[in-house]
Amino acid sequence: MLGSRAARATLVAFAFVVALLLAAPGGHPATAGQPAAAAQAEPFRLYLGGIARDGAHLSVSISNYSPYQGGALLVSAGDSTSGTASLFGRQYPLTPDGAGGLAGFVGVGTEDPPGPTSLMISVVRSDGAPETVVRTLTVLKTDWTVDYIDLPPGVGDLLDPAIIKAEQDRLNAIYAGVSARAWSGAWRDPLPGPVTAAMVSGYFGEQRSFNGGPVGGHHGGTDFGVPAGTPVYSTNSGVAVLAEGLDVRGNMVIVDHGGGVFSGYAHMQALAVAPGEAVVAGQVIGYAGTTGLSTGPHLHWEMSVAGVLVDGLRWLDGTQGF
Ligand SMILES: [Zn+2]
Structure with missing residues (x-):
């Protein structure tokens, strides 16, 4: 859809900003170079x-x-x-x-x-x-993927840092909660699946170098490039503790699975649950889109454990013993 090189460069630049904004706070984890590996x-x-x-x-x-x-x-x-x-x-x-x-x-x-x-x-x-x-x-060491990006002047000044911080603070407060266990069994794909590497447009933990600067930061979730309107599923059972439009992350749902485990789904076109609503594994909670700071349809999916963001793909492939 973005045919010209200039358009792609702009997309990449915006993707960089989005990814940076969604990066795990305070040196939290993120990432992942070889999730399926x-x-x-x-x-x-x-x-x-x-x-x-x-x-x-x-x-x-x-x-x-x-x-x-x-x-x-x-x-x-x-x-x-x-x-x-x-x-x-x-x-x-x-x-x-x-x-x-x-x-x-x-x-x-x-x-x-x-x-x-x-x-x-x-x-x-x-x-x-x-x-x-x-x-x-x-x-074990993860070899994080790195994006070297040339960002056009001004692109990094799109958002008020106070807005970005307020949104991050709000998510951090949610992710710090501990409720009774609601999860059970296997964690399922957040999209019609199974998800494949070809669907991944940005790995968890990916780092960025901006205009030749130092490599830093970690992408806080996994980005899947999927068509707008693709149904998004809750990865396990829980309660939708957030379901609304945010400035950076767009239409977002956060599901509290209990025991300090949360899953987040951002940039959706539409929401299919209300705050406080109980959801079951595999239930449609929204539809992928490009709301918030995003330039193309994709799902940003993140997993948080007691406030530590971790690689969701590793929860799907059975390699962690659960
Ligand atoms: Zn993302």
Whole structure:
């Protein structure tokens, strides 16, 4: 649709601005150079309540001992009533799994250092006793893709920084929430799928160099180039906690899946849910479009775990053990 080179350059420039604006705040994660290439031989253990006793009393299960930067893992603990997992000093809630135990996701930031690190799991057992176990994870390096972009003069001055910040602050506040678990089972494609690499127009975590400047930032989600009107699905069950038009992200829906996990869908043409509405996995929540700061139809899809943005594509391909 954009035939001329000049038009494409402009599109790229705008895409850069959008991506920059949607980049994870404060060194959060983002990205992803090879999302689908995340296949790892890391064995994961399925939690079968009561099996695999750990330490004195606590049975724990970790879906993925070698997550990539921008990756995630699922932690389960048996026979407990409350708890948290801690990684790189960040706390991740573990919430009741409906079977007497706890479960919760842990996100690895884009800037978290590769190499061995400790994952601490602290719970209150059903008999009232506190217990903590520590496991070693090995964070694998992600080779982020980089866009080198020549931005025409003035393009970066389109939006008032105060508007951008207000919108980001609002999302950050939403992503900091923790509600009861609503997610279950597998995480499904946000578009009629399965999604393919050919649909991806911008990877999570992608970095940018502006007019020859330093490489920096991380794209906070995955962009899919799809026709306007393409139905957008909730990746799991939850509650639509935001459904409205935003200045930068356009028509956006955020679904709270519980336990600190959220999914966001931006730049949609139309919304199909209302704030506060419960949704189920695979439900149509809107239709892809090009609202907000966007120059062509696409879906920007992001996943947040306790405020840490992670690569949604890795939630779809089974390589993280959940
Ligand atoms: Zn995007």
